Amino acid sequence: MSLSFVFTLRPMVAAGALLTAFATPALAEQIVVSNYGVSANGMPFAVAMEKGFFKEEGADVTGILSSAGGGTTLRNMLAGDAPYAEVNPNAVFAALQKGADIKIVSDNVLTVAEFVWAVKPDSPIHSPKDLTGRKIGYTNPRSTSQALATLVLQAGDLKPHDAELVKTGGFGEGIPALDMGLIDVAPIPEPLWSKYKTKYRPIAKASELLPPIANVVGVAAGDASPEKAAFISAVIRARRKAVDYMKAHPDESATIIAQVYNLDPAVARSAVENLVGATTAGLPYWGSGQIHMEGLTRAVDVQKMVGALSGDVDVKGAVDTRYLPDDIKAIK
CATH class of the missing domain: 3.40.190.10 (Periplasmic binding protein-like II)
Incomplete structure (x- = not known):
């Protein structure tokens, strides 16, 4: 400027x-x-x-x-x-x-430390390495959540095509999508995570997994x-x-x-x-x-x-x- x-x-x-x-x-x-x-x-x-x-x-x-x-x-x-x-x-x-x-x-x-990727408590997914063949939610095409989902897969030594990325339209919309089994993993940023953290189990946290x-x-x-x-x-x-x-x-x-x-x-x-x-x-x-x-x-x-x-x-x-x-x- x-x-x-x-x-x-x-x-x-x-x-x-x-x-x-x-x-x-x-x-x-x-x-x-x-x-x-x-x-x-x-x-x-x-x-x-x-x-x-x-x-x-x-x-x-x-x-x-x-x-x-x-x-x-x-x-x-x-x-x-x-x-x-x-x-x-x-x-x-x-x-x-x-x-x-x-x-x-x-x-x-x-x-991007506000991001957590979470699953239902009984899910067999425990880390990014378990995401092969799974459905990962993101908000909209070309969004930050789509890009970060790719980075999460990379952190598990996986390729983007090893899992299916599913558009949910929003973070709030990802919660019912996870409940209904439409996706296996949902990105849940703060403050949504603090609201739902007792209901779901994190399998990846951006603060621990991704660089600044x-x-x-x-x-x-x-x-x-x-x-x-x-x-x-x-x-x-x-x-x-x-x-x-x-x-x-x-x-x-x-x-x-x-x-x-x-x-x-x-x-x-x-x-x-x-x-x-x-x-x-x-x-x-x-x-x-x-x-x-x-x-x-x-x-x-x-x-x-x-x-x-x-x-x-x-x-x-x-x-x-x-x-x-x-x-x-x-x-x-």
Whole structure:
């Protein structure tokens, strides 16, 4: 994301202009978060809103809009002129390939640790090695769940054709499909897993099985005004503060999330505790915003596996770190 006028000035003047941009009071704006109120990725935003972290950091966030998918989230952001959105990276790269003027400005969820693949208690399946000839559920073609199902098979030294992947249309829909025997294995992400964990048995956990894969990222349009630039930076700082708060105060955070997500408090508490404590190759589930290039590159590779992306993808060129706090500006 570039402020083009900055680069036409001499260095000292440009630096002053940039500082002025970020010192400008932030606007009152909405932000867009994919599957907010449903999926675990957006939980820190609920905490940031309830605890007043947005206002503390200088962003008057008037509301958080939810969208059902990455492409929808980006369209809502651009159509509504929202300064910031949280979305899955494959939607970002697909939009960039079509010429969209957007940038990845924060790396929000660094792993897919919310995923568990589960079976009925009496199932003979105990690990990915037992999946030969079995039916594995996934949500929709070219989805993350389809790509991850392929990785689970690989973890069991199996090929994609060794099992049958069955579209269920959604994670919630996968539960009755498992009950009725339409599939043998269902992907159950948090907070659904915390709701159903006493009913089913896990045969694979992403946090233990899969490497860090960029899950959702913060995105902004490439032509942010000085006011919107200040707002974006403040949103990133507030979300980071919420992630830290969730680690220090998981019970209170779970109470907030239970209200926003309409969850049983025990389910919310279990989900928060599971994800706050989850690490994958040393990386947490909810990140600070700092960019991890390896995870982003791996996300691209995973999406190419299922045909969601093709051709050359300029991962590094998609990233703009100017909105990040100085201590996390460096790309890892």
